[in-house]
Amino acid sequence: MDPRRLLPFLLGLTLCAVLATAVVVLVAWRSGTDETRAGDSSPAAGAAPRSVLAAWDERRAAAWADGDVEALxxxxxxxxxxxxxxxxxxxxxxxxxxxxEGLTTQVLxxxxxxxxPERLILRVTDRVRGGVVTGAAVDAALPQDRSSTRTVTLRRVDGAWLVVRTRDQASAAASTSRTSTSWKS
Structure with a gap:
């Protein structure tokens, strides 16, 4: 068989596997496996690392939506x-x-x-989705973000998980920088 005929099939199969993985990750993330306290966006002690990151991302998105530099x-x-x-x-x-507004981070x-207990170091591949810039006669969606990989170091300070630093990593998925609301080291 000609290998060139096999290539579209293999590409389709790879795409299906990637999409299935993304769906599984999204379902797990939304399924509430977080050990967060009701009504509190900061994870409880012993929370799963994914929960810690999701809660931190939610608080960051809220600060951006509110234009609250101090909260950020x-x-x-x-x-x-x-x-x-x-x-x-x-x-x-x-x-x-x-x-x-509407800034969400999709963890891939x-x-x-x-x-x-007081420190997490995570390698995260994610992308920003759905943000809309509003105000001053502007109402436009942020450009589509490509996935990027970074190492995120968090430390628990007075019960809250705070980011110490992020370091961009070479990524097979993308080596581009995030949109204008990204973290940089």
Whole structure:
């Protein structure tokens, strides 16, 4: 058999496997396997790393939607270069009278590199979905984000998980940077 005829079949099979994996991850993420307290967006002690990251992403999205630079800074440990960069970007949006609403982070893959009671190191492949920039006569969707992989270091401080830093990783899925609301190290 000619290998060129087999290529479309293999590509289709690969695409189906990737989509099935994405659906499984999404269903697991939405199924409520989080050990979060009712009405609280911060995970309880001993929460699964995926729950910690999801709650952190929700709090970040809320800060961006509210245009609340202080709330965003509170998501990072003091002195975090990643936090300073994220806060600067949000401040620039706020200064122009803009907000980013509906920001969601779709986690495509998560690997726990280190898990301790007060520290997590995660390798995360994700992409930002659904954000809309509003205000100052603007109402436009953010450009489509490509998946990117980064190592995220979090530390528990006074019961809250805060990001210490993120480091971009080479990714087979994409080596491009995130949209303008991304974290940078």
């Amino acid at each position: 800074r509170d998501l990072y440990v003091a002195g975090s270069a990643t936090g300073r960069s994220d806060a600067r970007m949000l401040a620039a949006y706020v200064d122009r009278g803009l907000r980013v 893959a998560l690997e726990v590199l280190a898990e301790e």
